[in-house]
Amino acid sequence: MAVSNERIAAVFDEIGDLLEIAGANPFRVRAYRNAARTLRSSGVDMAEAVAAAGAVPHLPGIGHDLAEKAAEIVRTGHCAALDDLHAQLPATIVELLKLPGLGPKRVKKLHDALGVRSVEDLRRAAASGRIHDLAGFGDTAEERILAAIAARAGATERFRLDMVAPVAGELAAWLRAEPGVTRVEIAGSFRRANETVGDLDILVTGIPGCRVMERFTHYRDVAEIVESGPTRSTVRLDSGLQVDLRLVPEESYGAALAYFTGSKAHNILVRRLGQERGLKINEYGVFRDDRRIGGDSEESVYAAVGLPWIPPELREDRGEIDAARAGRLPRLVELSDIRGDLHVHTRATDGRESIRDMALAARDAGLEYVAITDHSRHLAVAHGLDERRLAAQGDEIDRLNAEGLGIAILKGIEVDILEDGALDLPDEALGRLDLVVAAVHSHFELPRDTQTARILRAMDHPHFTILAHPSGRRLPDRAPFDVDLEAVIRHAARRGCFLELNAQPERLDLTDTWCRAAKEHGVRVAIDSDAHSGAGFGVLAYGIGQARRGWLGRDDVLNARGLRELRPLLRALSGER
Ligand code: DGT
Ligand code: CA
Ligand code: CA
Numbered sequence: 001m002a003v004s005n006e007r008i009a010a011v012f013d014e015i016g017d018l019l020e021i022a023g024a025n026p027f028r029v030r031a032y033r034n035a036a037r038t039l040r041s042s043g044v045d046m047a048e049a050v051a052a053a054g055a056v057p058h059l060p061g062i063g064h065d066l067a068e069k070a071a072e073i074v075r076t077g078h079c080a081a082l083d084d085l086h087a088q089l090p091a092t093i094v095e096l097l098k099l100p101g102l103g104p105k106r107v108k109k110l111h112d113a114l115g116v117r118s119v120e121d122l123r124r125a126a127a128s129g130r131i132h133d134l135a136g137f138g139d140t141a142e143e144r145i146l147a148a149i150a151a152r153a154g155a156t157e158r159f160r161l162d163m164v165a166p167v168a169g170e171l172a173a174w175l176r177a178e179p180g181v182t183r184v185e186i187a188g189s190f191r192r193a194n195e196t197v198g199d200l201d202i203l204v205t206g207i208p209g210c211r212v213m214e215r216f217t218h219y220r221d222v223a224e225i226v227e228s229g230p231t232r233s234t235v236r237l238d239s240g241l242q243v244d245l246r247l248v249p250e251e252s253y254g255a256a257l258a259y260f261t262g263s264k265a266h267n268i269l270v271r272r273l274g275q276e277r278g279l280k281i282n283e284y285g286v287f288r289d290d291r292r293i294g295g296d297s298e299e300s301v302y303a304a305v306g307l308p309w310i311p312p313e314l315r316e317d318r319g320e321i322d323a324a325r326a327g328r329l330p331r332l333v334e335l336s337d338i339r340g341d342l343h344v345h346t347r348a349t350d351g352r353e354s355i356r357d358m359a360l361a362a363r364d365a366g367l368e369y370v371a372i373t374d375h376s377r378h379l380a381v382a383h384g385l386d387e388r389r390l391a392a393q394g395d396e397i398d399r400l401n402a403e404g405l406g407i408a409i410l411k412g413i414e415v416d417i418l419e420d421g422a423l424d425l426p427d428e429a430l431g432r433l434d435l436v437v438a439a440v441h442s443h444f445e446l447p448r449d450t451q452t453a454r455i456l457r458a459m460d461h462p463h464f465t466i467l468a469h470p471s472g473r474r475l476p477d478r479a480p481f482d483v484d485l486e487a488v489i490r491h492a493a494r495r496g497c498f499l500e501l502n503a504q505p506e507r508l509d510l511t512d513t514w515c516r517a518a519k520e521h522g523v524r525v526a527i528d529s530d531a532h533s534g535a536g537f538g539v540l541a542y543g544i545g546q547a548r549r550g551w552l553g554r555d556d557v558l559n560a561r562g563l564r565e566l567r568p569l570l571r572a573l574s575g576e577r
Contacts, residue, residue: 515550
């Protein structure tokens with residue numbers, strides 16, 4: 001079976017981590033990580049390239065040495081360099097890397113300073129209070145480490161959507177290519193656009209005798225066949241992701257899709273409605289006295305219980321059945337409703353491309369306007385802008401707008417909210433912008449009341465427009481900071497300002513339920529990419545999924561407005577009311 005780019009990238013990432021722990025030259029570490037990233041985003045399939053070239057293929061961004069190692073992995077399934085590192089370092093150190101919050105830097109520090117070589121060593125060091133004095137760990141490090149070790153015992157791994165989405169697309173295409181297959185649909189939490197997915201559920205219909213199960217178990221990333229049968233199989237992929245496949249007859253397609261889309265709680269409610277009408281609803285169809293009365297389409301299942309079709313993102317037992325019955329289902333926002341992006345970075349700070357290139361990429365993504373919002377000076381690690389550099393950026397935006405790139409460029413900033421709630425740049429500088437996106441990037445650990453007061457104070461700033469990633473959480477392992485988001489939403493409603501739904505798949509912040517709370521309070525949400533490169537606008541799709549889970553319609557989304565409608569909303573905020 002051919003080795004995928006993902007598998008090679010995973011080997012390179014592991015080598016990078018182990019080299020860093022072993023104290024290797026940082027440039028070597030970086031070379032492996034860059035190569036892993038390149039392999040993941042490359043359109044060139046390494047295994048095919050090796051087979052075709054018969055030697056070491058050239059891949060842009062990967063030097064000869066690493067290309068040779070990639071070819072070695074393709075040919076032998078192993079990498080001698082990784083085997084050497086495993087021989088040098090205790091295997092238990094690799095386990096440490098899997099704990100949330102422990103990257104190679106911290107593992108190295110724990111190893112060098114305290115001799116920690118295993119999870120058990122770590123638990124003892126944390127329990128005896130030897131960690132909080134280490135530079136870069138902090139007061140609550142021990143609690144967090146002990147919690148992470150405890151959680152590890154019980155937790156089953158979940159996968160972020162951005163990890164699963166490419167695999168889902170590729171697998172679906174792989175299955176569709178089998179002769180006789182008529183439909184392939186991804187169901188489960190993935191179809192409901194859950195921010196994380198436990199396993200992938202795929203539904204297939206096909207003509208009798210079609211060999212889709214065999215094709216499924218021969219997919220190239222399959223590491224293990226957990227279960228295999230004529231209508232149902234389960235495999236585990238190299239990434240650890242499990243995939244269930246079910247083959248159903250055409251007439252059961254809708255019932256099976258509804259059943260396997262879930263959620264379980266939603267299904268139970270629908271089934272109960274059926275029971276009240278003397279119907280039996282299962283994954284094979286809708287039945288009255290063993291006579292099939294529906295199930296070929298999802299619509300037919302819902303219609304059998306007197307409901308309109310309910311979008312998958314709403315199927316969470318959060319009032320969607322009552323809303324459907326009352327004809328009050330929202331018309332959910334769609335990707336094509338998005339007219340602009342209000343949070344975008346350039347290479348002036350931590351982005352990778354120029355203003356011009358970001359604007360052109362935004363235009364090519366179909367947007368009508370884009371706001372350039374680089375970091376402010378307080379965020380020194382990102383080389384944040386001071387007043388002078390911000391003004392220069394404004395001049396460049398004026399020039400580009402005069403030139404006319406086919407997209408309007410707005411002047412903005414992602415300004416740091418300082419510890420006391422002040423914004424990181426002078427009022428005059430902020431007042432010259434079209435919008436001010438403000439964000440917490442420091443002092444995550446403030447007590448709830450202080451944190452909330454800090455953010456409310458920032459929102460009162462005359463030039464404040466949008467609160468970026470309001471909870472600060474990051475998937476999988478940075479919890480939200482402690483803040484009263486209910487109070488933040490109420491304040492935004494009073495003040496007439498906006499909250500962001502940051503569409504980065506590791507953020508998706510606001511979460512679904514907070515989006516819904518914002519909507520209920522009449523606060524509009526900006527679904528922004530926070531793009532750091534031209535390819536970064538693709539994440540808007542994840543933001544849309546989360547927004548739909550939060551019941552948002554087009555009117556609830558700030559940047560679903562055209563520029564002409566948007567401008568007065570921004571101006572009303574910036575003091576010219
Ligand atoms: P996940 O995989 O943890 O992210 O979440 P789901 O929702 O994809 O759950 P999963 O994969 O266990 O099952 C897929 C769907 O199949 C689930 O959403 C509803 C349906 N399902 C599974 N087990 C049951 C069950 O015992 N009863 C009912 N009514 N539906 C079930
Ligand atoms: Ca699932
Ligand atoms: Ca499943």
